[in-house]
Amino acid sequence: MTTADLLQALRAALGDDHVLTAPADMAGYAEDWRKRYRGVPLAVALPGTTEQVASVVRLCRAARAAIVPQGGNTGLVGGAAPDGSGKQIVLSLKRMRRVRALEAADRVLVAEAGCVLAEVQRAAREAGLLFPLSLAAEGSATIGGVLSSNAGGTAVLRYGNARALCLGLEAVTPQGAIWHGLSTLRKDNTGYDLRDLLIGAEGTLGIITAASLMLYPQPAARRTAWVALADVAAAVHLLARARDALDAGLTGFELIGRECLHLVARHFPALRAPLPLDAPWYVLLELSDSEDEAHAQARLEAVLGAALEAGGALDCALAASLAQATAMWQIREHIPLAQAAEGLNIKHDIAVPISRMASFVADTSARLQRMIPDVRLVVFGHLGDGNLHYNLQAPAAADADAFRAQHETACNELLHAAAMAAGGSFSAEHGVGLLKTAELARYKDAAALAMMHAIKRALDPDGLMNPGKILRT
Numbered sequence: 001m002t003t004a005d006l007l008q009a010l011r012a013a014l015g016d017d018h019v020l021t022a023p024a025d026m027a028g029y030a031e032d033w034r035k036r037y038r039g040v041p042l043a044v045a046l047p048g049t050t051e052q053v054a055s056v057v058r059l060c061r062a063a064r065a066a067i068v069p070q071g072g073n074t075g076l077v078g079g080a081a082p083d084g085s086g087k088q089i090v091l092s093l094k095r096m097r098r099v100r101a102l103e104a105a106d107r108v109l110v111a112e113a114g115c116v117l118a119e120v121q122r123a124a125r126e127a128g129l130l131f132p133l134s135l136a137a138e139g140s141a142t143i144g145g146v147l148s149s150n151a152g153g154t155a156v157l158r159y160g161n162a163r164a165l166c167l168g169l170e171a172v173t174p175q176g177a178i179w180h181g182l183s184t185l186r187k188d189n190t191g192y193d194l195r196d197l198l199i200g201a202e203g204t205l206g207i208i209t210a211a212s213l214m215l216y217p218q219p220a221a222r223r224t225a226w227v228a229l230a231d232v233a234a235a236v237h238l239l240a241r242a243r244d245a246l247d248a249g250l251t252g253f254e255l256i257g258r259e260c261l262h263l264v265a266r267h268f269p270a271l272r273a274p275l276p277l278d279a280p281w282y283v284l285l286e287l288s289d290s291e292d293e294a295h296a297q298a299r300l301e302a303v304l305g306a307a308l309e310a311g312g313a314l315d316c317a318l319a320a321s322l323a324q325a326t327a328m329w330q331i332r333e334h335i336p337l338a339q340a341a342e343g344l345n346i347k348h349d350i351a352v353p354i355s356r357m358a359s360f361v362a363d364t365s366a367r368l369q370r371m372i373p374d375v376r377l378v379v380f381g382h383l384g385d386g387n388l389h390y391n392l393q394a395p396a397a398a399d400a401d402a403f404r405a406q407h408e409t410a411c412n413e414l415l416h417a418a419a420m421a422a423g424g425s426f427s428a429e430h431g432v433g434l435l436k437t438a439e440l441a442r443y444k445d446a447a448a449l450a451m452m453h454a455i456k457r458a459l460d461p462d463g464l465m466n467p468g469k470i471l472r473t
């Protein structure tokens, strides 16, 4: 099948309006969120149904055209970016955004892959329930995208990551067959777990078209606090104290370095930090309580009071209203946006056992500062999961592009090697995409890597599903 035949067949299958080929129409699909990867797709296909997704896959297969699945295009590792060959088809799930069902008795919601995360949260909320996956890009990230990258976010320490919240999938295989796996069961031990294989596969093994998702009860009350700390060790102690006292009530524990708050203050001056910026570290802590507001308040005050008394915390502010709690979370969520506004930077998404976090940060910060005097360490993240976004911004007066070009490789090597040596990971929640294929080849256990290649070959022998992502071909 020629390229012209493929485009004609795609238009016949989807309708002219749902096959984009003009560069201006495709621009938003051709470049990733961080503007690191800009490709040139042959076309962007926008199917509206699972059957249409299967048709697109079969047509692309006949034409031997590679497919790049795309959701909200908010991924941070280039996984949804087409290459520059002008031959790949971006398959956007954007039109498939229906919540198909919500069954309160089963605590299950079935959503199509293109459903935006915030819409799923809203649908659950309107039914008096909670879909707990939450991240700063939730206004654009889709269910297909969060599952394909096994996203984490701010509530993992209580509810788990995307994988832990998914009961079943509907997907289109690389051969163009539809897999009807939308189970709503908690238990189903019937062979290999294909759901877990597709989750986190970053579109390299098939296309997720819908998912059944677990819902939780809405907490009766939530309390949020902002705590100033002298160092990461104090944050780790506070985490242990909060876990012991609050148990499953602890639903958020985010670490924020002071440099992050300087960037937020510069680019989003309306967002005012609740405490003066005179401490090196801050923690944003959230308690979800199943009783009531007074109970929640008393529990949180007890934890923070004890931490202040013991000298573990320097100062703290408790949100007195929902508006104040929202404002605290907005500061946290604007850190990546403030970093993007400040200019290109070097991002890391490392995981380290919590027990080693304090020495890891102390050691690596000292080494990085020796390597690049005046480098700005923009460190924040999900300390409750042992996951930090350990980012580096150019010194204030330096050119951001030149900084990245000069230092990225050495900084990556330093931090990734240190994380691996500490028993951690070079990619905690963002995935591998294009950005970290070299790290995967270097650090992944050899037997695991061999199994990954074998699975890829078995399911996608022609290598048409998101080639070059995760595994180097």
Ligand SMILES: Cc1cc2nc3c(=O)[nH]c(=O)nc-3n(C[C@H](O)[C@H](O)[C@H](O)COP(=O)(O)OP(=O)(O)OC[C@H]3O[C@@H](n4cnc5c(N)ncnc54)[C@H](O)[C@@H]3O)c2cc1C
Pocket: 033, 068, 069, 070, 071, 072, 073, 074, 075, 076, 078, 079, 080, 093, 113, 134, 135, 136, 137, 140, 141, 142, 143, 144, 145, 146, 147, 148, 149, 150, 151, 152, 153, 154, 202, 203, 204, 206, 207, 208, 209, 336, 337, 429, 430, 433, 466, 469
């Ligand atoms: C400001 C900001 C904050 C963020 N915070 C977090 C965070 O806290 N935690 C976190 O984990 N991530 C975070 N991210 C990263 C990003 O939001 C997540 O990776 C999200 O899961 C991507 O969803 P998406 O729909 O945008 O996917 P895309 O970017 O479109 O795609 C991501 C990957 O999934 C594949 N894919 C997409 N849809 C499908 C499908 N239907 N079937 C098969 N493959 C598919 C793509 O090919 C690609 O490999 C953040 C991003 C931004 C911009």
